[in-house]
Amino acid sequence: DVKVTQSSRYLVKRTGEKVFLECVQDMDHENMFWYRQDPGLGLRLIYFSYDVKMKEKGDIPEGYSVSREKKERFSLILESASTNQTSMYLCASRRLAGNAYEQYFGPGTRLTVT
Amino acid sequence: DAKTTQPNSMESNEEEPVHLPCNHSTISGTDYIHWYRQLPSQGPEYVIHGLTSNVNNRMASLAIAEDRKSSTLILHRATLRDAAVYYCILRTSYDKVIFGPGTSLSVIP
Numbered sequence: 001d002v003k004v005t006q007s008s009r010y011l012v013k014r015t016g017e018k019v020f021l022e023c024v025q026d027m028d029h030e031n032m033f034w035y036r037q038d039p040g041l042g043l044r045l046i047y048f049s050y051d052v053k054m055k056e057k058g059d060i061p062e063g064y065s066v067s068r069e070k071k072e073r074f075s076l077i078l079e080s081a082s083t084n085q086t087s088m089y090l091c092a093s094r095r096l097a098g099n100a101y102e103q104y105f106g107p108g109t110r111l112t113v114t
Numbered sequence: 115d116a117k118t119t120q121p122n123s124m125e126s127n128e129e130e131p132v133h134l135p136c137n138h139s140t141i142s143g144t145d146y147i148h149w150y151r152q153l154p155s156q157g158p159e160y161v162i163h164g165l166t167s168n169v170n171n172r173m174a175s176l177a178i179a180e181d182r183k184s185s186t187l188i189l190h191r192a193t194l195r196d197a198a199v200y201y202c203i204l205r206t207s208y209d210k211v212i213f214g215p216g217t218s219l220s221v222i223p
Contacts, residue, residue, distance in 0.1 A: 004157075090157050104160060105157035108156070
């Protein structure tokens with residue numbers, strides 16, 4: 001089974017703190033993603049990465065950055081956390097299955113910024 | 115971007131089949147239809163996907179209309195563990211994925 005793990009299930013940080021959210025996948029997938037999920041808004045793409053050292057902005061990259069130094073690890077960084085970044089953060093990796101992609105998600109990190 | 119519409123919620127009795135509908139009238143020829151589900155307090159889980167033909171796997175079946183403007187996820191025998199939010203999503207060759215609010219499925223014992 002594909003495993004996508006995230007470093008924390010729950011995290012509480014203060015406004016202005018630098019926050020690191022780590023994601024690791026063990027299936028040698030090249031593509032990895034970071035989403036946030038908020039009530040009524042569904043999942044929104046923050047950043048994604050096609051391969052090591054590559055990154056692309058998603059729909060809502062403002063206030064975030066990412067790092068992909070190794071294939072299995074994709075980190076999301078909040079340079080200076082703000083209360084509007086309180087959310088559930090989901091990491092995903094994907095593989096090509098036939099002609100389509102199957103995307104596998106981690107359990108999520110619920111971040112609260114006070 | 116092609117969008118999908120699903121009912122907000124549905125109920126099913128345990129052990130009975132469940133048909134979860136999805137409308138995607140603006141689907142393009144390259145869009146694959148994906149279904150994910152999300153159990154409470156967990157990340158989304160892949161269920162099934164298809165392009166034109168009906169698909170079956172160990173979790174569910176996917177029935178796709180001939181004009182591809184709608185599809186139905188079929189759970190053959192609902193269990194309590196199937197209670198979740200089910201998302202119908204269109205995937206293209208691009209990475210942008212639109213997750214709508216999904217259908218919240220309740221399973222009644």
